[in-house]
Amino acid sequence: MRHPVVMGNWKLNGSKEMVSNLLKGLDAELKGVEGVDVAVAPPAMYLDLAEQLIGKGESKIILGAQNVDVNASGAFTGDISPEMLKDFGASHIIIGHSERREYHNESDEFVAKKFAFLKEHGLTPVLCIGESEAQNEAGETVAVCARQIDAVINTQGVEALEGAIIAYEPIWAIGTGKAATADDAQRIHAAIRAHIAEKSEEMAKKVVIQYGGSVKPENAAAYFAQPDIDGALVGGAALNAESFAAIAKAAAEAKK
Numbered sequence: 226m227r228h229p230v231v232m233g234n235w236k237l238n239g240s241k242e243m244v245s246n247l248l249k250g251l252d253a254e255l256k257g258v259e260g261v262d263v264a265v266a267p268p269a270m271y272l273d274l275a276e277q278l279i280g281k282g283e284s285k286i287i288l289g290a291q292n293v294d295v296n297a298s299g300a301f302t303g304d305i306s307p308e309m310l311k312d313f314g315a316s317h318i319i320i321g322h323s324e325r326r327e328y329h330n331e332s333d334e335f336v337a338k339k340f341a342f343l344k345e346h347g348l349t350p351v352l353c354i355g356e357s358e359a360q361n362e363a364g365e366t367v368a369v370c371a372r373q374i375d376a377v378i379n380t381q382g383v384e385a386l387e388g389a390i391i392a393y394e395p396i397w398a399i400g401t402g403k404a405a406t407a408d409d410a411q412r413i414h415a416a417i418r419a420h421i422a423e424k425s426e427e428m429a430k431k432v433v434i435q436y437g438g439s440v441k442p443e444n445a446a447a448y449f450a451q452p453d454i455d456g457a458l459v460g461g462a463a464l465n466a467e468s469f470a471a472i473a474k475a476a477a478e479a480k481k
């Protein structure tokens with residue numbers, strides 16, 4: 226049985242005040258909630274503050290980050306290394322988000338390199354994959370997702386997926402309010418799992434696959450009722466303690 230993981234990607238949002246209020250609010254909302262791993266990925270500037278606040282809280286919020294670079298140290302202006310993330314207690318690191326693929330021209334190969342680098346440093350990659358609206362309309366969804374995962378499998382072996390998280394995020398559903406239906410998401414999740422099963426049935430059964438794209442408290446339970454949807458990567462709704470906690474609670478309830 227896979228353990229559900231609900232992660233909040235705060236993207237480029239926050240201030241010291243907001244981080245403090247949101248984490249305190251989440252700590253209160255999540256008290257006593259069991260059966261789901263809850264992670265947050267604040268902007269890197271706020272990892273220090275988040276680590277301190279999470280340490281003081283009672284609920285077990287996992288600290289994550291939104292990106293990592295591919296060098297350990299040296300003359301790489303602006304980069305952040307895995308060891309720096311670890312230094313602030315961040316363990317779950319989002320890579321390959323469609324916003325980075327699009328605005329920073331990150332290729333499948335570059336994302337796979339980040340994946341390997343995180344694994345090498347004992348961190349958990351949260352590998353985002355997903356198709357554009359045009360690719361969806363052209364019936365290319367599964368092929369696009371398979372290609373994005375294969376960039377990792379073909380360079381590092383299917384075993385590299387051990388302990389990693391895959392987040393299926395159809396790009397057209399991100400921040401649009403136009404979420405995939407739970408049935409459609411389930412179909413794609415099952416196809417992603419089947420693709421991994423071609424290399425290893427055991428890995429396909431084990432790997433956590435989150436859905437992301439306009440997940441809200443109102444639609445979360447329908448996703449988590451699906452057998453191949455193991456959690457969510459949440460953007461907008463993760464900026465509010467009550468709504469993010471409601472999504473996490475829905476996952477805990479559905480996957481009991």
Ligand SMILES: O=C[C@H](O)COP(=O)(O)O
Pocket residue numbers: 234322394398399400401402437438439440458459460461462
């Ligand atoms: O990483 C999170 C996703 O991009 C989803 O964002 P959203 O929940 O605002 O649609």
